Amino acid sequence: MTLGLTPADRIVRHKFVDRAYHWVMAVSVLILLVTAFLPILGIKFEWVGIHWVTGLVLSIIVLIHIIRASFWQDFWSMMIDSGDLKAPFGKPGKYSLAQKLYHLAIAALVLSTIASGLLMWRKVDTPFWQRDPYWLSTESWGLVYAIHGLAAMALVTMVIIHVYFALRPDEWHLTRSMLRGWMTRKEYQDHHDPRRWSAKDEA
Amino acid sequence: MSLFRYASSIYGGSDMLIGANYGLLPWFALAGVVFVIAHAIFKAVAAPSRPR
Numbered sequence: 001m002t003l004g005l006t007p008a009d010r011i012v013r014h015k016f017v018d019r020a021y022h023w024v025m026a027v028s029v030l031i032l033l034v035t036a037f038l039p040i041l042g043i044k045f046e047w048v049g050i051h052w053v054t055g056l057v058l059s060i061i062v063l064i065h066i067i068r069a070s071f072w073q074d075f076w077s078m079m080i081d082s083g084d085l086k087a088p089f090g091k092p093g094k095y096s097l098a099q100k101l102y103h104l105a106i107a108a109l110v111l112s113t114i115a116s117g118l119l120m121w122r123k124v125d126t127p128f129w130q131r132d133p134y135w136l137s138t139e140s141w142g143l144v145y146a147i148h149g150l151a152a153m154a155l156v157t158m159v160i161i162h163v164y165f166a167l168r169p170d171e172w173h174l175t176r177s178m179l180r181g182w183m184t185r186k187e188y189q190d191h192h193d194p195r196r197w198s199a200k201d202e203a
Numbered sequence: 204m205s206l207f208r209y210a211s212s213i214y215g216g217s218d219m220l221i222g223a224n225y226g227l228l229p230w231f232a233l234a235g236v237v238f239v240i241a242h243a244i245f246k247a248v249a250a251p252s253r254p255r
Contacts, residue, residue, distance in 0.1 A: 040225045142220035146207050149223025153231040160235030164242070 011188040011199040013094070013177040018073070021065050022178055028058040029110075029155065036152055052124050055117045062114060078103055083196060093196030106158055109151045116148035204230075 014022070031054045035047040069075055077094040084097040095103070122135045136144065166175045173187040183191075188199055204227060209218035 037225075037228060040228065138219055138221075142222060145222030146220055149225060150206065153223065153225070153228055156228065157231045157235040157238075160232065161238055164235075164239040168246075170246075 005184060009185050010182040011185055012181060013174075013183050013199070014181050016181065017068070019178055019181060021061055021068075024061050025058065025065075028054050028061070029159065032058065032113075033152065033156060033159070037156075048124060052117075052121055052126070055114070055121070058110070059114050059118065062110060077197065080104075091191065091193040091196075093193060094199075102158070102162070106155075106162075109155050109158065112147055112151040113155070116144045116151070119144050120148060 032051060035051040035054070039045065039047050069078070074094070078100055080097065080100050083090075084092070084100065088097045092099075119136070122129075123131050123133050123141075125131045133141075165171050166178075173183050173191065177183045188194075192199070205224050206227065207220055208222050208224050210221045212219050
């Protein structure tokens with residue numbers, strides 16, 4: 001129940017800029033996966049242009065996120081700490097151990113696809129340069145393509161798991177907070193340890 | 204099934220790595236689906252949500 005709540009009953013979980021980042025990233029990753037894998041599955045279309053432009057968007061927003069998380073957000077709220085290890089299923093701070101592990105895995109996969117994708121960009125004609133397929137040796141290109149492909153396929157697994165948790169009724173308070181930014185005070189008290197996450201009212 | 208794709212070098216010698224094996228894509232998707240089903244069964248049977 002969220003109707004009739006005053007701002008004082010709402011706990012801010014995600015600011016607008018962080019929600020915007022999440023959803024731009026989500027759309028970017030979905031576009032990248034669709035443009036990468038539909039042609040492999042036999043649905044042919046001009047995918048390269050959409051793919052590299054979307055990859056560039058993802059690279060820029062991830063860079064902004066890293067800077068923002070490092071200097072303007074509570075960086076350590078997403079890091080695994082001793083409290084997570086002592087009581088992995090106890091009441092967490094802002095994020096549970098499972099969410100931190102998921103974030104770590106997504107970060108590794110997305111950064112792998114971005115790093116390899118930026119190198120592969122050299123093999124595509126863009127407004128900035130002409131393609132140069134000999135920029136790396138054949139062996140090095142093979143490694144770059146292998147990293148990009150394996151990380152992208154692993155992202156398919158991770159996206160399926162993420163959507164599942166977002167749709168589970170017992171996780172709706174988290175999904176709502178990623179849409180509207182807040183959770184109720186009761187949800188905060190039920191699901192979080194105030195000593196580990198001292199949240200602020202929306203008021 | 205290999206994780207990688209290889210091609211024969213035009214200069215002979217050993218095969219060269221050319222990328223990931225995209226034949227594994229259904230298996231990665233299946234891994235996600237298996238996790239979802241296993242977790243849903245676990246939550247339904249072993250750890251049902253308590254009313255709050």
